[in-house]
Amino acid sequence: PTYIPNLDLATGGIERRGLTILAARPSMGKTALALQIARNAAEGGTRVIFYSLEMSQESLFARMACPLAGVVWRDVMSGNLKQAQKAALSEHSLALADRYRDHLYIVDGEQTMQSIWQQVGQYKPGLIVIDHLRLVSETGDNENQRLGKIARDCKRLAKAHDVAVMVLSQLNRGTEMRGKEDKRPQLSDLRESG
Numbered sequence: 001p002t003y004i005p006n007l008d009l010a011t012g013g014i015e016r017r018g019l020t021i022l023a024a025r026p027s028m029g030k031t032a033l034a035l036q037i038a039r040n041a042a043e044g045g046t047r048v049i050f051y052s053l054e055m056s057q058e059s060l061f062a063r064m065a066c067p068l069a070g071v072v073w074r075d076v077m078s079g080n081l082k083q084a085q086k087a088a089l090s091e092h093s094l095a096l097a098d099r100y101r102d103h104l105y106i107v108d109g110e111q112t113m114q115s116i117w118q119q120v121g122q123y124k125p126g127l128i129v130i131d132h133l134r135l136v137s138e139t140g141d142n143e144n145q146r147l148g149k150i151a152r153d154c155k156r157l158a159k160a161h162d163v164a165v166m167v168l169s170q171l172n173r174g175t176e177m178r179g180k181e182d183k184r185p186q187l188s189d190l191r192e193s194g
Contacts, residue, residue: 003040014127014164019155023169023185030168034129035060037166042103046126049119050106053135057106058093065092112137113153120161130154132168 001013014020014037024030031054038048052060066073069088075081076089105123113136120128130136133150140146151167158165171185 001041001044002037003044004037014166016126016164017159017162018164019151019158020164020166021169022166023171025171030170031055031131032063034131034166034168035064038104038127038129039064039100041127042100046103047123048104048127048129049123049125050104050129050131051111051116052106052108052131053111054131055108057108060106060108061093061097062089064096065089068092068096110137113150113157117153117157120157120163124161125163127164127166128157130165130167132170134170 001008002011022030022034031052035050038050042048050060055063062076063073066076066089069085069092071081071085071089075085081089105125107119111130116128116130116136133147136150138146138150138153140149154165154167157163
């Protein structure tokens with residue numbers, strides 16, 4: 001389960017041995033939602049590996065600590081914090097890192113599917129989150145083949161290790177081309193986006 005009641009009611013949670021794609025246009029909250037799901041799963045006792053290929057581990061823990069420290073992530077990004085807010089943010093970030101030590105591993109930096117397979121085999125998580133698909137280092141003749149190979153490898157990984165895999169992806173601009181009333185994403189919006 002994601003431990004987000006309406007999401008679990010609508011989807012039944014994230015399926016083990018399955019690949020779940022969380023997709024949206026840029027800056028729509030994909031990372032924030034995936035991080036909340038990872039935290040919720042860790043709180044529920046599931047071991048989670050969160051591969052952050054865009055943000056550093058420190059930034060993600062700071063982002064999680066913002067509500068606890070009474071600050072807004074936007075102010076952190078703009079450097080618009082008072083000294084007391086910075087100290088509170090640092091304190092809460094360290095406390096969260098300690099709290100999730102055994103259940104939520106955030107891995108930042110470049111990853112290949114081979115390195116992900118090795119870490120999953122060693123750590124044996126129940127949930128893997130990859131943020132995001134295009135940033136996994138793999139080779140291919142073209143972008144579509146490269147992304148297709150990564151997606152297939154993620155599905156094979158889920159089956160081989162009996163783990164739920166969630167991969168974040170950006171949608172192409174198809175949603176913006178449709179009329180004002182119909183901006184709801186469709187499966188075809190994933191084409192050429194991974």
